[in-house]
Amino acid sequence: MSVGAAVRRVRAYGGQFLLLAVLTLVVTLLISGVPRLVNRLAEQGLRAQLNSEPAARRDISYTTSVESATSRRTAMGDAAERFDALAAEMPPPVRSAVTERWYSVETAAARVVGPDLAARNLLVDMGLRAMPDIQGASTLVEGAWPSETYVPDRPIEVALDVDVAGKLNLRAGSQLRIGNTDDKGRLTDGAPLVVTGLFRPVDRANGIWDGLPQLLRIIEPQGDGQPFVIVGVVAQSPLNKRAAEGWPIQSNWRYRLGVDRIDARELDQLIDGLQVMQRNQPTGLTLTQGADVPLRAFAAQINAVRTLLAVIAAGVLATLAGLIVLAAGLAIRRRRSEFALLRARGGGATAGARRSLAESVLVVPVAAVLGWWLGTLVPGAPDPTTPYVIGVTVLVTLALPLATLAVPAGGAGRRDLIRVRPSARRLTVEVSLLLLAGLAAVLLRRRGLTLGEVDPLLVSVPVLLAIAAAVLALRAYPWPLLLVSRLAARTRGSVAFLGTARAGRAAVAAPLVVVVLAIGTAAFCAVVAAGVDASRERAAAQIVPADAVIRGERFAPDTVDELGRLPGVRAVTRVLYQDDERFASDEVGTDAFIEQTDVLLVDGSGLDTVARESEVDLPVPAALRTAAPGSGPLPAIVSPAVAADLTKAGLDDSAFISVQGQRYEFRVAGTQDRFPLLAANTSRFVILPWQALPTRTTIPVPTSLLIAGDSLDAEALRVAGDQGQERYQRDGTVTGRERMIGVTVDTRADVRRDLGEGGANGVLAFGFVAGAAGGTVLGLLAIAFTVLAGARARGQVLSRLRTLGLSRRQWRGLLLVELTPLVAVSVLTGALVGAVLPLLLNPVLGLSAFTSGVPVRVAFEPSLVAAVLALGAVALGFAVAVEALNNRRLRLGEVLRLGEES
Structure with missing residues (x-):
């Protein structure tokens, strides 16, 4: 088989192959691009949540108790050595997330007295702190920084924040004494202290100032007769000497997790690392960290939303798979006579399949690669989706050859009749499908699931239930139509009788399943979104009634x-x-x-x-x-x-x-x-x-x-x-x-707004909007396939009836009567599936993470009825428009003259 011949056939049937290529492109685009978009929204939500917390909430702090130095090394030297050692002992996920770090050594707050304080009758305690890099983070306003050279009998030199000093009537050159007090508040062992300089921070938001107690703030008295507490900066050498003399000191090491260093996809590893650090605290040190609280809250949300997205993706991808099958079947059905002629001329059983494979290879891989490439342009961190893209490409490429093998070898007969008594094989398959769907639903409720993971049972239950509902609808809906048709036969006019009779005999098994899948996905998103919104209202009322x-x-x-x-x-x-x-x-x-x-x-x-x-x-x-x-x-x-x-x-x-x-x-x-x-x-x-x-x-x-x-x-x-x-x-x-x-x-109102904003709510909203919109669009496309599947037979009937005198108005009425039951059954069945699925899946989705712990209740929404009716009207109008366009393209007169297999 030559490539040129395959290319010519692709050009000859360009519309059908274009449809198959577009569907392939959409599938690979979704597989490649949606994970990137979800990751991007998750990163944005995580950054917003962490930025809404105080920056110090991301600090991991080690502190010693206030005691006399026991190391032979200098106080600052020992602190510097442990500074690097503590960082090296962190679990890798935590260590890689650290962006800033500081350490300091300080004395316990002691009473300071002096003329400038006495002038305003101020009672003040001061702690002395030495910390590297403070000069680079501040600007000297007055005086000089404390000298690093230790001189015996020289007063302790200290620098203060200019605002702190101003509130306490201190200035550069203020002479003070510092020491302990007796039970009457009198200084007992005072040492001279002088304020050598005043500084102002370059950036108050710099984490270097977040150590407790803070350098830039005055701790106000907590009761009558209690002192103000401040912290002054001293040089490292004098502090080492004071520590060697027996002054009680405390060392502090702080490591700040950077917002940009935390990957939303690896939150569990980071939280586990923080737990390990909490359990394995070094002897003699106290670990303080609060980063795990917002991280756990966000992890619960992102796990819940990823589980929900798996359900939505299963419905959307199953719908697209069904559309691809319908497109392949529609393409092969139009070429049935070609493959029958190929067999009649001596071709083997697989000759048609090989021809279809050659044509599919020219179209599908190119469309798949293009869709994958477009997906890579979506901003966001990628997921390992290449194997899935390859698998989808192979399966779609084989769709046409497999559909060709399914074509009957003989001539085509009438395919617009559904036998009232189906075969035993078909009944067995349908009953097995119903039992499988019910068993899967029961197992999912009893077993539960692990949030954040793609569970095969979870993603298969919605698809199985939708297919089972479509099977039941297929078995049930011809019977009321048969009754209506008999009643219409007794009335005047042929439109109602012919329309209901043809609707009751329409062969729409596969298209109806696809429509139910699509509409069910859209309805599921709408119902769950309404349930989450109502639960947020209840949560806000619980917090603020x-x-x-x-x-x-x-x-x-x-x-x-x-x-x-x-x-x-x-x-x-x-x-x-x-x-x-x-x-x-x-x-x-x-x-x-x-x-x-x-x-x-x-x-x-x-x-x-x-x-x-x-x-x-x-x-x-x-x-x-x-x-x-x-x-x-x-x-x-x-x-x-x-x-x-x-x-x-x-x-x-x-x-x-x-x-x-x-x-x-x-x-x-x-x-x-x-x-x-x-x-x-x-x-x-x-x-x-x-x-x-x-x-x-x-x-x-x-x-x-x-x-x-x-x-x-x-x-x-x-x-x-x-x-x-x-x-x-x-x-x-x-x-x-x-x-x-x-x-x-x-x-x-503020609580309700906070519940709906921040965190992973952006990902949740994207899932709801994408699922509802995608399901609706794909449902309309599936309805178009349903209409096109029977368009040839309807065209022949309408052509004969027009020849017998059927008016254009009656023709439109006949078309409306024939399509209304099909559209109504598919939309209503899909809406019913979408309304039942939340009742089944809601207990295992973990959506209470978005409602402050209040359980999400999914209930009947009156607005869903209006939405279904509106969607049904749109779908019916769309179906009639597709049929009218198709009939105009086929030209009904030529359909009648050319015969059934034209």
Whole structure:
């Protein structure tokens, strides 16, 4: 067989080979390009998440305790030696992610006194820190840097941040003394100290300044009579001498993980490396790191989204495979007479297949290489997809030869009839397919899966279920059409009768399966996306069951009234939260020997009012909402774990719990798995009704305040909350306490936005959009194939009917009646598959990583019905348009004259 002849045949059937080439290009483009795009989106999400955290959160810090130096080496020399040794001992994934590192040696903070401090009556403690490279990270503003030359009896030279010095009335040349104090606060062994210079950092965001305590900040007093704490910079040589004299020192080594050095594809190895370091801490050192927290959160999201993408990719690629099979079958069916003539002229059984293989080799590999090359242009880190591209190219190349072998050797008969009684072989295959799909679904639910891995069972279940649903639809839909056809036969006119009769006999097995796969994938994406969105709303309502919440330490009781006077505030209620409280079996406080629990006090009616005013669906248990003061135990809502422990101890009718120093008796009035304002992973809690508390000498004070209102000003709420804390500290039963931390204000809208942004949400959104759009487009393309598969037979019938006097309007009506059942069945079956798949797969997908731990619930969405109807209308219009274009191209008169096999 000559190459020239194969080229001429490819040119002669250019449209069919172009279609096959385009499908091949799309498949290899997706295999090559989508992983790159996913990796790029994952990297962007990881960088955004890490950048939203404080930079110091990525630090891995080793510290020694504050003690006298024991090494014979100098303090700084020993620190420098261990600096490199600690880095070398890190696991390779962690070591390769480190981009910046620093070390320092410092003394414990000691009292400093001097005229400049006394002028403002300031009480100050100062720590002395030596660290390399500090001069390169700062600019000297006044004076000079401490001298590296140690001179006995010379005062300790120190440099301070210019802002820190200014707030404490210090300047270059300030004379001070530093040392320990006695129990009356008097300096006992003071050494002279002089401020030689003032510096300003070149870049305050430089990690060199993040060591604790910080050089650029003053640690304010935590209570009355407490000192300010600052850190000054000293030279290395004087610090070595002080350490040799017995001054207690502390060494610190910090290694910062670079955002650009962390590969989203290797998060598990990095997290494992951090765990190994945590377990194998060097003797005498304390390891502190917080990088694993955001990394674990992102890893959970990316694993869940990769599992979801595997399901979506399985549906899309299975649809494309079906389209390729349909394209190959359509091409060979148009050339059936050619291959029959080839056999009649003495060709072997494989002669047609060899001819098709020669033609396919000229087209498919070129299209596959082009698609792979286009995929490499997509920005992002590549995945090892070349073997998959090669495998797909081989399979698509063999599609035409295999389709040729499947062509009957004899002439073509009528293929538009479905036998009412299928063969035993076909029934066996279909029943086996249904059983296999059901068994795979059961196994997947029982076995579960490992998130982030491509599980063969996971990717096969959606495809098997879609094929099984299509088989059932094929078996079921001709029967109602037969009944409708019989009813239409009794009416006037031939359009309805002929249309329903032909629709009931249409042979559309393979095309219908492909349509169901495509529409099912699109519907699956839409349903899961709606479920995740609704679950985020519930998660936001769990975190903030109001329009806003103010969290602090303790608020004065009148803070509720003060907040109620702010503009836009409609309702306010109080909440008290305490963690790790112990149970008692009596009022005296006898330990009940039950594991500790969290305690939440809520005003039941107030919480119900705030939730209703905030339009939050929060059913407050009646036991909390209707509780009133009275004798006997308080009705409490507890978690199932607490209820089980209390029942086992015989305390479910009467137990005691401490709240802000007061012990209250309660009984179990109900159980709930979760409750608003508590973390999603909280499994032990007791909820008490605030309004029913008995009168005691001291009353509980709230730790959080829930607000319902419109256009709330977060800054005004923050100011009111801080003032409420200050009033409690000033007017409460205990005064002179340490300064409280400022309040935090969270709005439900902000929480909801944070849940939908950052992290791997970009990858998740891409999966939903690509799956829904791709499934819809491929579904329409499959419908076009379905129409084209029966276009020749319909063209002949329409040609004869037009000859018998069928009008153009009746012709359009006949076409509409014939195609409507086919399109409706395929779209509805695909939508049904897409709605059922989330119910089956949702428990194993791990999508709660995107909803702050709140389980994702997939439920019926009324909008899905409207979307299916709209898609059905579009699909029907598209099918009619394809049929009309095809009939115009074939010219119905020529179809009738040339005969059935033209």
